[in-house]
Amino acid sequence: MRAYFVKRVLQGVVAIVGALLIVFVAQRLSGDPVALMLPMDAGEAEFAAMREALGLDKPLPAQFGIFMVNAVQGDFGDSYQWQAPAMTLLLERLPATLELALAGLVFALLLAVPLGVVSSVHRGGLVDRAAKVFAMLGQAVPGFWIGLLLILFVAVELQWLPAFGRGGLSNLVLPAIALGWYPVAAMTRTLRSSMLDILDSDYVRMERAIGLPERWIVWRYALRNAMVPLVTMIGVYFANMLGGAFVIEVVFAWPGIGRAVVDAVFARDFPVVQAGVVLAALVFVAVNLIVDLSYGLIDPRIRHAKA
Amino acid sequence: MSEAVALPRPLLARLLRRGEGGFPFLAASVLALVLICALLGPWLTPHEAGKIALADAMTPPAWAEGGSAKHLLGTDNLGRDILSRIIAGARVSANVALYAIVISGLIGASLGMAAGYFGGFVDAAISRLIDVQMSVPSIPLAMLFAAVLPPGEAMVIFIIVLSYWTWYARLVRGEVLSLRERDYIKLAKIAGVATPVIFYRHLAPNVLNMLLVLATLQFGSVIVFEAGLSFLGLGIQPPNVSWGGMLADGRNFIDVAWWLITMPGLAIMASCLASNLLGDWLRDTLDPVRRQI
Amino acid sequence: MLRVQDLKTHLFLKRGVLKAVDGVSFELAAGKTLGLIGESGSGKTMTGLSLLGLPPKPAGRIVGGTVSLDGRELIGLDEKTLADEVRGRQIAMISQDPMTSLNPVFTVGAQVAAPIRAHGLGGDSRRDAAHLAVEELQHVRVPAARQRARDYPHQFSGGMRQRVVAAMAIACRPRLLIADEPTSALDVTIQVQLMDLIERIQAETDAGLLFITHDLGIAARVCHRIAVMYAGRIVEAATAEQLYAEPRHPYTQGLLASVPRLGRRDKRLISIPGNPPDPLALPSGCAFHPRCPHATERCRVEAPPTVMAGDDQVACWLHA
Numbered sequence: 001m002r003a004y005f006v007k008r009v010l011q012g013v014v015a016i017v018g019a020l021l022i023v024f025v026a027q028r029l030s031g032d033p034v035a036l037m038l039p040m041d042a043g044e045a046e047f048a049a050m051r052e053a054l055g056l057d058k059p060l061p062a063q064f065g066i067f068m069v070n071a072v073q074g075d076f077g078d079s080y081q082w083q084a085p086a087m088t089l090l091l092e093r094l095p096a097t098l099e100l101a102l103a104g105l106v107f108a109l110l111l112a113v114p115l116g117v118v119s120s121v122h123r124g125g126l127v128d129r130a131a132k133v134f135a136m137l138g139q140a141v142p143g144f145w146i147g148l149l150l151i152l153f154v155a156v157e158l159q160w161l162p163a164f165g166r167g168g169l170s171n172l173v174l175p176a177i178a179l180g181w182y183p184v185a186a187m188t189r190t191l192r193s194s195m196l197d198i199l200d201s202d203y204v205r206m207e208r209a210i211g212l213p214e215r216w217i218v219w220r221y222a223l224r225n226a227m228v229p230l231v232t233m234i235g236v237y238f239a240n241m242l243g244g245a246f247v248i249e250v251v252f253a254w255p256g257i258g259r260a261v262v263d264a265v266f267a268r269d270f271p272v273v274q275a276g277v278v279l280a281a282l283v284f285v286a287v288n289l290i291v292d293l294s295y296g297l298i299d300p301r302i303r304h305a306k307a
Numbered sequence: 308m309s310e311a312v313a314l315p316r317p318l319l320a321r322l323l324r325r326g327e328g329g330f331p332f333l334a335a336s337v338l339a340l341v342l343i344c345a346l347l348g349p350w351l352t353p354h355e356a357g358k359i360a361l362a363d364a365m366t367p368p369a370w371a372e373g374g375s376a377k378h379l380l381g382t383d384n385l386g387r388d389i390l391s392r393i394i395a396g397a398r399v400s401a402n403v404a405l406y407a408i409v410i411s412g413l414i415g416a417s418l419g420m421a422a423g424y425f426g427g428f429v430d431a432a433i434s435r436l437i438d439v440q441m442s443v444p445s446i447p448l449a450m451l452f453a454a455v456l457p458p459g460e461a462m463v464i465f466i467i468v469l470s471y472w473t474w475y476a477r478l479v480r481g482e483v484l485s486l487r488e489r490d491y492i493k494l495a496k497i498a499g500v501a502t503p504v505i506f507y508r509h510l511a512p513n514v515l516n517m518l519l520v521l522a523t524l525q526f527g528s529v530i531v532f533e534a535g536l537s538f539l540g541l542g543i544q545p546p547n548v549s550w551g552g553m554l555a556d557g558r559n560f561i562d563v564a565w566w567l568i569t570m571p572g573l574a575i576m577a578s579c580l581a582s583n584l585l586g587d588w589l590r591d592t593l594d595p596v597r598r599q600i
Numbered sequence: 601m602l603r604v605q606d607l608k609t610h611l612f613l614k615r616g617v618l619k620a621v622d623g624v625s626f627e628l629a630a631g632k633t634l635g636l637i638g639e640s641g642s643g644k645t646m647t648g649l650s651l652l653g654l655p656p657k658p659a660g661r662i663v664g665g666t667v668s669l670d671g672r673e674l675i676g677l678d679e680k681t682l683a684d685e686v687r688g689r690q691i692a693m694i695s696q697d698p699m700t701s702l703n704p705v706f707t708v709g710a711q712v713a714a715p716i717r718a719h720g721l722g723g724d725s726r727r728d729a730a731h732l733a734v735e736e737l738q739h740v741r742v743p744a745a746r747q748r749a750r751d752y753p754h755q756f757s758g759g760m761r762q763r764v765v766a767a768m769a770i771a772c773r774p775r776l777l778i779a780d781e782p783t784s785a786l787d788v789t790i791q792v793q794l795m796d797l798i799e800r801i802q803a804e805t806d807a808g809l810l811f812i813t814h815d816l817g818i819a820a821r822v823c824h825r826i827a828v829m830y831a832g833r834i835v836e837a838a839t840a841e842q843l844y845a846e847p848r849h850p851y852t853q854g855l856l857a858s859v860p861r862l863g864r865r866d867k868r869l870i871s872i873p874g875n876p877p878d879p880l881a882l883p884s885g886c887a888f889h890p891r892c893p894h895a896t897e898r899c900r901v902e903a904p905p906t907v908m909a910g911d912d913q914v915a916c917w918l919h920a
Binding site for chain 3: 202214298301
């Protein structure tokens with residue numbers, strides 16, 4: 001387990017360094033990075049100070065070194081919109097984004113698990129066919145448009161739920177649906193096919209032969225096995241949702257890092273943008289690491305194989 | 308189970324039979340329509356896409372109350388004809404999708420081919436690059452480059468290529484690796500057949516099929532991606548028309564004009580659905596056994 | 601105790617109807633063992649599954665016959681009654697492959713406790729059921745049962761897993777135990793141990809044992825009576841002594857001519873010419889006639905009736 005853990009952490013570190021490299025390249029790609037880092041009305045003295053801080057007179061590798069040293073300390077410069085360190089600003093907004101992504105994941109699972117189970121138990125039945133059509137449509141519809149439609153019908157027409165902002169549970173419902181919408185199809189399909197395999201397995205036959213109620217067999221004994229491939233994908237889904245949250249946050253005026261970064265792009269507040277990208281990569285890597293290490297919780301074979 | 312029979316059969320059956328039945332005419336027609344609109348847009352639009360006519364502003368679609376036959380899908384807050392703008396938007400969507408996919412395909416396939424064929428250091432380097440690329444979520448990455456590059460179609464294409472090439476690279480690398488281990492390739496090598504010939508004869512046909520399937524499937528996903536960027540205001544800039552941009556405009560009038568956000572969304576959905584269906588059909592036809600994409 | 605009459609289970613496949621079990625009749629008394637012998641595909645496993653009301657879904661269906669256990673008719677019971685009152689409670693099955701018959705993500709203790717809880721025998725609490733599960737594991741001689749109950753199946757050897765499967769099957773003291781090739785996946789020494797165990801359990805609980813196997817050696821050792829199946833029918837049934845000393849049906853004769861020994865694992869019975877028939881296109885008349893050295897014109901045209909000779913039965917024109 002330890003060797004495996006170390007290896008995964010190292011891979012994560014490589015990925016983060018890669019992300020930092022991309023940010024660094026993007027900075028230089030724009031021509032004068034100082035112009036990016038400072039507000040448009042900055043004076044000549046500020047420019048000179050910034051040049052020195054970034055070490056722009058030094059060769060590129062040294063510049064990257066300085067960038068990395070700062071980055072490791074979480075220093076991506078100050079947001080000039082807010083006059084505060086960019087990373088600190090974003091970290092304050094991270095809980096909102098995580099809350100949204102988590103709610104999206106919960107929505108997706110709440111829909112996908114029953115759909116996947118029922119369509120495998122009643123293969124070819126009404127739910128199975130409906131889920132197929134739903135999946136096909138679902139994969140073709142962008143989440144932000146679902147968000148707009150939800151605002152239009154649920155918030156504006158029916159006035160059931162609030163359309164904008166963060167607050168109680170009622171604020172969370174619509175953005176969570178818009179965000180969790182997309183992976184439902186893939187999750188349902190994954191679960192359905194693993195359930196079909198498992199319901200046909202020797203141990204399910206054995207469980208039937210000793211008279212366990214079908215309800216237990218399907219929802220307890222088979223489902224836990226079928227969840228293994230789904231959980232292995234959850235890291236990817238959750239990470240994608242963090243990315244998707246950037247758009248959904250704008251649709252619902254959700255005060256998370258996504259909206260902050262979009263605002264920053266328009267305000268040409270580059271420190272916030274680059275901190276946002278690095279933070280997204282960090283969370284992405286961390287989530288995948290956590291998920292990777294948690295397979296063992298549901299599958300004892302993995303737990304013991306790595307021990 | 309018997310309730311299933313009560314479902315509206317024709318549409319459902321047609322949708323469900325994808326991949327098993329014949330050529331998906333509906334999906335192919337939708338895609339063809341998008342391409343035709345992209346090519347002939349200005350000659351097809353009933354009105355000039357950018358023409359402002361404040362007198363006609365906020366006309367609902369023709370079938371709705373207060374609608375007029377002059378504007379089939381209604382008009383926006385400036386009186387611009389929605390149908391004309393959707394047709395004009397098809398040009399951007401198709402343009403971006405085609406360029407982005409061809410360039411990602413070329414870059415990804417070349418790198419994947421090199422990684423799979425040379426192995427060793429080259430493979431390690433390219434694989435690491437793919438790993439890094441895949442550990443940075445694509446939307447935040449897009450924002451980074453949107454912040455530093457001049458906005459416009461070229462930037463959107465660049466951003467999409469940046470996120471999409473890894474798919475092609477992984478696909479081709481995997482295929483080359485597995486083919487390289489096949490006996491007939493080894494035999495051909497031992498028999499002294501030149502490397503390019505081996506590539507041409509054995510690798511190219513397989514790989515090309517799979518690339519075609521992937522490209523078709525991704526056509527829709529790229530359209531969605533572009534629409535997302537443009538919706539955020541980071542992609543295609545006015546006065547150029549894009550579906551995502553139309554959604555962003557319509558969002559401001561969501562409580563008064565439902566058609567402003569439904570119509571462009573339907574266009575996105577139809578193109579994406581069509582590309583998925585056609586891609587599935589191609590996969591079932593070209594790679595029926597493995598279905599690995 | 602158990603009386604099966606004219607049981608028919610057919611599989612309705614796309615390519616046609618497969619008559620997996622086609623008119624099987626036999627009886628089994630408490631405490632006795634009946635061997636059901638045949639090549640793979642002869643319908644012996646399907647017969648076992650049919651007794652449990654579990655023909656493979658969705659193709660399989662029991663289309664005729666009666667199965668009465670202690671005077672109660674089982675065919676036609678609804679699914680819920682079967683699950684609640686019959687499976688595991690009155691009839692239980694020890695399945696073929698111990699490596700795949702245990703659920704990989706639940707502890708062994710939980711799996712043995714499951715039937716006890718499902719049939720309401722463990723008192724009300726989960727803890728009581730777990731306690732009983734440990735007792736069952738001790739009963740099947742799993743060493744250090746208390747600790748091992750918390751382990752997962754992959755931490756057990758094949759022989760130990762088969763013991764766990766046996767513990768699950770006998771947890772509710774069923775009247776009838778079906779053992780479907782319980783030893784075929786195991787080493788010879790483990791086979792012997794396991795058979796001893798099954799026999800001991802049977803003696804303790806006075807259950808009937810339906811022993812499904814293709815291994816004549818093991819069948820000879822444990823069975824009081826043996827029924828030989830071919831193409832979904834019982835072609836001959838007799839006491840073990842009678843069957844081995846004086847086989848009546850040419851198919852049985854062929855099987856015995858392959859000189860079985862304990863532990864012999866041949867799947868193919870080489871002394872019979874030809875191959876088992878295509879179950880979807882059975883030969884006319886007697887299904888065995890293309891491979892039978894004594895086949896006559898009549899065998900080709902007309903299926904032989906089952907003739908009783910005392911308690912024994914045989915379906916062959918030679919004995920009609």
